[in-house]
Amino acid sequence: MGASGGIGQPMSLLLKLNPRISHLSLYDIVHTPGVAADLSHCSTKAKVTGHMGPDQLKACLEGCDIVVIPAGVPRKPGMTRDDLFNTNASIVRDLAEACSKFCPEAILCIISNPVNSTVPIASEVLQKAGVYNRNKIFGVSTLDIVRSNTFIAQAKGLDVNQVNCPVVGGHSGVTIVPLISQCTPPVSFPQDEREKLIVRIQNAGTEVVEAKAGAGSATLSMAYAGARFTNSMLEALNGEEGIVECAYVRSDETEAKYFATPLLLGKNGLEKNLGLGKLLDYEADLIKKAMPELKKNIEKGEEFVNKKA
Ligand code: NAD
Ligand code: LMR
DSSP: OOTTSTTHHHHHHHHHTOTTOSEEEEEESSSHHHHHHHHHTSSSSOEEEEEESGGGHHHHHTTOSEEEEOOSOOOOTTOOGGGGHHHHHHHHHHHHHHHHHHOTTSEEEEOSSOHHHHHHHHHHHHHHTTOOOGGGEEEOOHHHHHHHHHHHHHHHTOOGGGOBOOEEEOSSGGGEEEOGGGOBSOOOOOHHHHHHHHHHHHTHHHHHHHHHTTSOSOOHHHHHHHHHHHHHHHHHHTTOSOEEEEEEEEOSSSSSSEEEEEEEEETTEEEEEOOOOSOOHHHHHHHHHHHHHHHHHHHHHHHHHHSOO
């Protein structure tokens, strides 16, 4: 949903390449007939259909196993992700409402920012509709892991395919907490380099927003990350064991109601929250620093859905 956008189009292309996908159902408020016609000519297995506008939500969503949502406006230089709230909150609320009606059993993967608030928004909507399953709603924070792996591999001259650095917390500024001490293979940095690396990971979205100079935020790397997360979810739904991804979910691991940690995925979505593991003191401090912002973002999302009309 948001299939015609900067993320939606390249992510749809990557998903069209996935032999596990039988039907790729594209929804947007603009351009989906064209995107679907174009994509449908690729000689891969997935059937492609395009759906445009709210009248076509039912046709788009019925029968879906996974719904991926990158609908909404991106940042411009000088904006925070929270500045997108006023526009994107109602977009995610309305799309979650449609999912609650037309595919209440589906897994929801939410990319639209501010993720720290949009996941609570979708969760509240599904609760109100009586179809909430906390194991089936994921805020996609995969891009933070992708970036951490890339930057660490570059710094240490490692094969990036072998690097895996968990990133926990949320998906904005200080709420993004890379756990470099849990990276595989193990890596170590002098403190000043480590601090610079953490700040770069936390600000990597802004790095792209500034480089694009008003033309949006990360799209290609997000399409890559979104396709990776969706592929992992599909593998898990199909019964493959040992599939682990970090994502932002309803959580009991910290005092924040929603929190990203490594998750074991399974046939029904989130199978087991693998938690924070052993933290170094500076990592525990980073998590502590993330809490006020994270809690504020969560409450803002919940209040948006529950406010009196
Ligand atoms: P974009 O403007 O290029 O595309 C957004 C698409 O959403 C457009 O095609 C638009 O028509 C569509 N849209 C708007 N309202 C809609 C609605 N009600 N229903 C369906 N579709 C609707 O933006 P983009 O660069 O693709 O970014 C999309 C979102 O993803 C932004 O909120 C951005 O901040 C976020 N994002 C998140 C991450 C992450 O790591 N989670 C990374 C990058 C971007
Ligand atoms: C990102 O991390 O690239 C996205 O959340 C988009 C943004 O606004 O930075």
